[in-house]
Amino acid sequence: MADPSAYLDLPTEPGTRGYKRLADFMAWEPPTAIFPRFRSANLLNLLSLQAEISQLEEQLLNLMKRDDQDPNLQRRFYSTNWSVLQADQDGGNEQRLKLLELRTKLGEYNTALIQQITLFRQPNPRISDLEYLQNWLADSSGGNRELVGKVWITKDGDNYKLADKLSLLPEDYDTFTRTVLKRFGSVLSILPALHVKNRTFPPRQASQDAHFTIYSSSDAVISIGDKVATIVASLVTTIPIIILKFVPSINWRLGLVVIFTAVFSSTLAFMSNAKRAEVFGASAAFAAVQVVFVGSLGGLF
Template identity: 30%
Template sequence: MSTPMSKGYDKLAALMARDPGSSIYRRFAKLNAKNLLYLQAEVAYVENELQYIIGEDGQSEEKASFPFSVWDMKTSEDPSQWEKVLEARKLLNEYNAALLQQTQLLRLNEPEKHDLEVFQAWLNEEESQNKLLFAPPDQWSRKNESDLVALYSRHEETDRFTRFVYTRVVAWFHRMVGAKGTKRKDVESGVWYYNDRTIRSSTYVFSLIVSGLLPATSMILLYFLKDPTAILITIFVYDMVFVLVMGLMVKARRVEIFAAATAFAAVQVTMITAGKSNS
């Protein structure tokens, strides 16, 4: 007996399990903020009520030991102060938990634009094929895009070049060749997948090759060039290419790029000086 094809939320769950980049959910930012505000107001009310009860109990000789003995407060014939403490404790636990959860939610990043576009395209195709909408509708629509969070981002620790390969090169490859390779297609979710590790390794090797070729070709050109103008133009062009490569292929800060570019230019000047002294 063949297994029935997944549909609807079952198929969506299969997609998210197969492609972590599709783990996109609502943050419910406004609703969470309102929940925190309501909890805060409840705690504030209970705090005021507790302070009032403490003030009232402080005027009673029978309750004079309450500030020093929790046991007397708990076992008193009128345990209203202790009951209010328990009410405050319960609310505080709920409030503190919600506060910490909100902190974690705010740290989650928005989904990558490309991942969101692919995800929305998949949703539209699934709904059009089955002629049914995911209910309630518009959970991932444009009007809620600012409220979406991604549990995983494959681009978080990658450089701009690797991100370009993910979003442009892989998409082009899929249109030209990849869509014909049925081995890459996941049967349950109905999507083609590409190994993130393979893509990162390929871009890393390419970056190594470029980083080796730049100084090597620069030294060779400067060695053979004799015209001062041509030498200066070569240094300028290579410096610009070097800075662009650093910015695109390396996750470096601006100050690090500036320092590396200065060092690269200094090496080229040293090459020229050494060449002149030997000639």
């Protein structure tokens, strides 16, 4: 996790305009460093390179066949003696030049392909971060709609086209920690022990008020979140056992198992960074433990 304090003192002058101001804002608030993937354009580039390479391959193959049948014995050695291919005509023979052209194009294609693999693996931005960036761009204290060529405001109905964007520096906080920082940042900022700073992005002009308040995270807030999550985890896993112990009806027990499992999986998803498969596995194990316990009380099996 990046050290949040590294972003607290970035210089941003109120009079800064345009893309420099946007760059300062993204550097100050890392989750808003959102960029388009240009998936269609990049894939079109790969397809065009693929077609060019296929054409070069065919041309090279024709040259090789021609040289293999050439009356000039020197050229017939091209396919079997690399030194002859390199040295003949001072390396300027047609087959070698075509091979070098193919090598260059392959390097361009492979580089573009690896870059695309890297881009596709980058996480999509969160809707809240994209909305935050869009609101800042539209506000008079932010970009004020003056940027030309911006690509972030691309909402199609309720679809923000997140799949065509990537986040360079996504915060890896769980939903619970993000909610605490967002909803209770004003309260946490007045508690000296937490060192949560209330920051505002400088307005464009000294006479304007800054509209964007940012609450910096801290290790103390994350630590509190971890402790709360630990307590909740212990309660969510033990309280159902106590309740099931005193419920006499087997039908009510099974219904409560469903409810407790849903609460457990929801809590796990909200208070941790567990992946979907991990949440599913943990929920299945929790449900199995409850069913075994209910069975041990009698009436199920």
